[in-house]
Amino acid sequence: xxxxxxxxxxxxxxxxxxxxxRAGLANLYQENSMLNxxxxxxxxxxxxxxxxxxxxxxxxxxxxxxxDCQPSGPAGGMLVFVSGNLSLPGEQHALKxxxxxxxxxTPQGSFYVQNDIFRLxxx
Amino acid sequence: xxxxxxxxxxxxxxxxxxxxxRAGLANLYQENSMLNxxxxxxxxxxxxxxxxxxxxxxxxxxxxxxxDCQPSGPAGGMLVFVSGNLSLPGEQHALKxxxxxxxxxTPQGSFYVQNDIFRLxxx
Numbered sequence: 001x002x003x004x005x006x007x008x009x010x011x012x013x014x015x016x017x018x019x020x021x022r023a024g025l026a027n028l029y030q031e032n033s034m035l036n037x038x039x040x041x042x043x044x045x046x047x048x049x050x051x052x053x054x055x056x057x058x059x060x061x062x063x064x065x066x067x068d069c070q071p072s073g074p075a076g077g078m079l080v081f082v083s084g085n086l087s088l089p090g091e092q093h094a095l096k097x098x099x100x101x102x103x104x105x106t107p108q109g110s111f112y113v114q115n116d117i118f119r120l121x122x123x
Numbered sequence: 124x125x126x127x128x129x130x131x132x133x134x135x136x137x138x139x140x141x142x143x144x145r146a147g148l149a150n151l152y153q154e155n156s157m158l159n160x161x162x163x164x165x166x167x168x169x170x171x172x173x174x175x176x177x178x179x180x181x182x183x184x185x186x187x188x189x190x191d192c193q194p195s196g197p198a199g200g201m202l203v204f205v206s207g208n209l210s211l212p213g214e215q216h217a218l219k220x221x222x223x224x225x226x227x228x229t230p231q232g233s234f235y236v237q238n239d240i241f242r243l244x245x246x
Contacts, residue, residue: 079225079240083242
């Protein structure tokens with residue numbers, strides 16, 4: 001697959017997992033993975049999944065507006081940059097967000113998330 | 124300097140150069156550098172600087188809201204994620220934007236921009 005297809009497939013998988021089985025996101029991170037979530041820093045799959053599963057809402061729905069990707073270097077890594085909207089129950093207006101992922105290939109031919117930075121875009 | 128200080132210094136330098144001497148941005152990129160600008164792709168310092176200096180406005184002012192950074196791997200690279208506002212002459216409202224940079228160390232002890240992805244955040 002070309003990089004654009006890989007990144008779109010990853011993005012679809014990531015956000016559908018987030019919206020339907022958030023604890024399953026732990027499988028996408030490894031021990032050296034890093035998350036900056038609204039400026040708070042987490043490291044390691046367990047810590048990152050702990051943060052994501054303890055967010056103060058149970059249901060949510062991500063809608064993706066744009067996906068950009070670039071190779072990050074000669075080792076097969078990929079940078080993915082996403083913008084979109086996050087709908088929460090009881091909230092009339094969706095929250096805009098931007099997020100970037102640095103994906104690193106695994107020996108099994110898949111990717112894991114080495115770097116993850118998430119920010120809401122306040123109006 | 125710690126990574127947060129390096130990334131903040133880079134961000135200050137990048138946007139002050141953008142706002143006062145845009146052609147000088149060419150020095151921050153190399154031949155293998157990549158830019159995605161609102162979904163359009165450019166490669167190499169000359170092509171990237173050509174795009175940035177031909178944007179349809181002469182004056183602009185970036186205001187930075189957030190800067191996040193993470194090491195991108197063992198080779199000393201750094202991921203920098205920025206959100207902010209872009210003010211243009213004659214426009215009443217500033218444009219919100221998000222941008223990410225992948226910085227790679229140079230033998231001279233500085234950094235160049237390997238990857239650059241820019242998106243406006245439309246309301």
